Amino acid sequence: MAAAVFSVGMAASTVSYAAEKVSVAFFLEWALPMQIAKVNKSFEKAMGVGVKWGDFKTGVAMTEAMLSGDIDISVSQGLAPFVTAIQQGAPLKMVAIAVLYEANDCFVRNGLGIDSPHASELEGKTVAVPLNTMADYSFSKFMQVLKVDMSKMKIVDQAPADGAKSLADGAVDMACIFGGASAKAASEVGTPIMSTKQKTEAGITSFDVISVTEKFATEHPELLKSFLEVVEDSNQAWKGTDEEIKIVARDAGMSVDTTKKQIAGFVFPTAKEQKEKYFGKGGEAARAAASLGLVFKGDSDGSKIAKTIDGSFLP
Numbered sequence: 195m196a197a198a199v200f201s202v203g204m205a206a207s208t209v210s211y212a213a214e215k216v217s218v219a220f221f222l223e224w225a226l227p228m229q230i231a232k233v234n235k236s237f238e239k240a241m242g243v244g245v246k247w248g249d250f251k252t253g254v255a256m257t258e259a260m261l262s263g264d265i266d267i268s269v270s271q272g273l274a275p276f277v278t279a280i281q282q283g284a285p286l287k288m289v290a291i292a293v294l295y296e297a298n299d300c301f302v303r304n305g306l307g308i309d310s311p312h313a314s315e316l317e318g319k320t321v322a323v324p325l326n327t328m329a330d331y332s333f334s335k336f337m338q339v340l341k342v343d344m345s346k347m348k349i350v351d352q353a354p355a356d357g358a359k360s361l362a363d364g365a366v367d368m369a370c371i372f373g374g375a376s377a378k379a380a381s382e383v384g385t386p387i388m389s390t391k392q393k394t395e396a397g398i399t400s401f402d403v404i405s406v407t408e409k410f411a412t413e414h415p416e417l418l419k420s421f422l423e424v425v426e427d428s429n430q431a432w433k434g435t436d437e438e439i440k441i442v443a444r445d446a447g448m449s450v451d452t453t454k455k456q457i458a459g460f461v462f463p464t465a466k467e468q469k470e471k472y473f474g475k476g477g478e479a480a481r482a483a484a485s486l487g488l489v490f491k492g493d494s495d496g497s498k499i500a501k502t503i504d505g506s507f508l509p
Contacts, residue, residue, distance in 0.1 A: 215244035216410075216417060219256045219268040222249045222447040223354075223373030225457040226270060226293065227432035228425045229445045236428075241420045251353040254326050256405075257284060266410040267421060270402040272328035272372075277486040280502050287411050288479060288503045290404040290422055291468050294461040297332040297398040299377060300370040301384030303361055308368075310388055313340035319367035320348040322357035328400045329354070329370040331486065335398045336388050355379075374448045374456040401482070415507065422465070423509045429462040465508040473505025 220232075231237055237245045248265065250256050253275030259265040261284055270292040279286055300321070302308045308315045316337075323330050337344050352360060354376035357369035362383045371380045388396070404422070411418055432438065434457070436450075443453035463472070472479040480499050488499070 215246050216241065216267065216414075216421070217246045217248065217265045218421075219248050219250050219259060219265045219271075221251075221270055221373065223375045224270055225374065225442045225446050225448065225453045225460070226428075227438075227442070227457075227462065228269070228428040229442045230432075230438060231424050231428045233441055233445050237421060237424050240424050241417055243417065251355070252324050252327050253402075254278070254324075257286070260284075260286060260405070260407050266407060266414075267418070268405045269425075271405045272331070272402055273400070273482055274328050274331040274486055275326050276403055276405050277483050277488045278326045280483075280488055285408040286405050286502065287408055288403045288405050288483075289411065289418065289505065289507045290425065290465075291463055291472050291479070292402040292404050292425075294399070294401045294463060296390060296459055297335065297393050297400045298329040298370060298372040299380075299386040300329075300333050300336055300368055300388075301361060301377075301380040302368045302387050303364065303366070303384050306367060308387075309385070310340055310392060313337075313342050313387060316342050316368060316387075317346035320350065320365070322350050322352040322360050322366040322369040324353050324357065324370070324372070325349075325351040327372065328402065329372045332398060332400065333370040335396070339396045339398070340387070374446070374452045378452055403479075411504070411507070418507045419509065422507055426465045426509050430464070432462070434458075469505050469508055473503065473508070475500075477503075477505075479503045479505075 232247060248259070250259065253268070253272040256265065256268040256271050257275055257279040260268060276286065276288055321333070323333050334344065350366065354371045354373045357366065357371055358376045358379040360366040361369040361380055368387065369380055369384065371377045404425070406418060439450055439454050442457070443450045446453060471477065480503055483499070483503065
């Protein structure tokens, strides 16, 4: 296993740069194949520099860390917090798609008797939502499809783990969650307001991105390319074996069963698929960003959005 992972990391050209280290943000409770390369230090071997990893609770916190100069690359930042940051003028770039997945769930506390046909009863209730995240995006989509007036709900901004606890304590009536362990905790006391089938039929899906600061992309383009090569090779090498699951589960801070269930619902598009479908003029990335409100005035040729959504670093 170690030899296989080592070969994944070494598939990218091993080079050395002036930078002493690269700081990378990631999520706990979010199982990704690249965590095997993280554990085995394949990123360091391929990039020729040290890599400092920091775990974050939300994509908004990732943005703040990038703006403060503490983080260079954010892995699996939600599209929603990325778009929010760009709208506020943050000098960031989307350089890859990290993972495609079913839209995050919003769990209604058991015992309330509220399901999708009776979703209007959520009006007047209290909901925990990690604002400006993909869980927030899913929440707004659910309420739109179910015709619930969000202005009549009390919305509190809580990270997933806190939202799950509030749901269990009865402090909120519904909690919108991402992350395996937090979702599992919420599922023990609540039920999703929309089923997988309902979400699919409504076209409600999600994807996370790999984002970087413009400064890092400009000053260290080869480092960024090498990083993305390791991610690509990790995804391609993934087989979902018991040993792989154990490594990722340990690094993600989850049980083996939770990790196996979570990652089974994830899709990791290849670099080729990303370049063909998501990046470039009229690509899915730009369309999805536009659906979240990322629209630049006078951008008829797509040049403005191209500066923030850039697939040129993909291998």
